Amino acid sequence: MGKNTATRATESAASDAPQPTRRELRSRRQAAAVDAAFQLAGEEGAAGLTMRRLAQTLDLDVAALYRLFRDKDELLLTLCERTIELALDEIGEVTAAESWQDTVRRIAEATWQIQTRYPGITALTFARTTGGPAERRMVELLLAAFTRSGLDPERAALFYRTFVDTALGLCAHAAALSALNPEARAKDDTTWTRVYARLPESDYPETRAHADALSAVHQKAVYDTAVEAILVAAARAATG
Template sequence: MKAAFELAQRDGAAGLTMRRLGEELKVDATTLYRLFRDRDELLLAVHDHATAVELEEIGEVPDSEHWQDTLRRIADRIWATAVRSPAIAALTFARTTGGPAERRMVELILETFARSGLSREATVRYYRVFADATLGLAGQVAVLATLAPEIQAKDAASWTRIHAHLPDPSIRRPAPRSRS
């Protein structure tokens, strides 16, 4: 996993092939097919490895830590993974690995929301919102980071060129008072 992770970081997700990984490990690529059915299964395993690294970085959650602080640390680690491994994150942020690290992360987030005092039903809903928002934002930064620098600059400039001249959105304006 470590070699596959490093290969994807160095050469991008397109560089993560069974042949290239075999070359890195100095083994025949057919050996890897005994471990992984195909490249997609390898990619999901790499993503689960990245989640395991996130869990290591989060470490133990002290009983005294406020549940919101735990969620912030989880979100920070997911974001950090997207920034340091954009090629992997861009391809996998919306995927389900089913691996052991992903299961541990899901349990950690659910346990964290449960510490807030939410009902079981609300815990599941808030988990989903947290996961979708965190992974979606991390995925967005990862996808943008995989673009060529000139495309990134063009995209950043378009925000200033297009959106800076638009009027304030109506959400910022106070609603008119009704006359009762």
């Protein structure tokens, strides 16, 4: 029995649809590999993200993966770009009415949220500079914010670097802590009360007095305090 008219029309439309170019196919495969790399790093940590392991996850020959990325470094830079894209999505539009300090604060918050969401990727890429389109947009946003503070170009560049290196460094610190096994993490978390709070008060009076407060400090509070300190310093430098 022959195909009905609707089926023939559907098949005809499918055959007439433009076929993806080689570049489009490669782009799609790269995107799939990046998605798989994020999942792999989330499940197995930074150490588990190898080209061989990623190829197995994708059910590809390693040689096929190297046709998508020249080497692991190109893969890592692509992953870094993806995290910046995600942060930019979190930030959204920066309006002219927003103060430069609030712009920097929102960038800082988005950076923390994304980088700590993917600690395995952060651990591998936090010190890298991609030069890619997402990073270019982020550089422009931050430099524009610090320039709006009244800083001259040299100081705006210095505070831009100070902000980025501090923010990503603290995110990487959080990522490293999250990679510890539960026993080691618990041991670190209790050191203030287990060791420092029991030091001889005659020798360590201030440490004893602050041990409980030190144990209560959270990583995000340290991050937020560092960001605020940079904003205060930038504002002072702009008027000095």
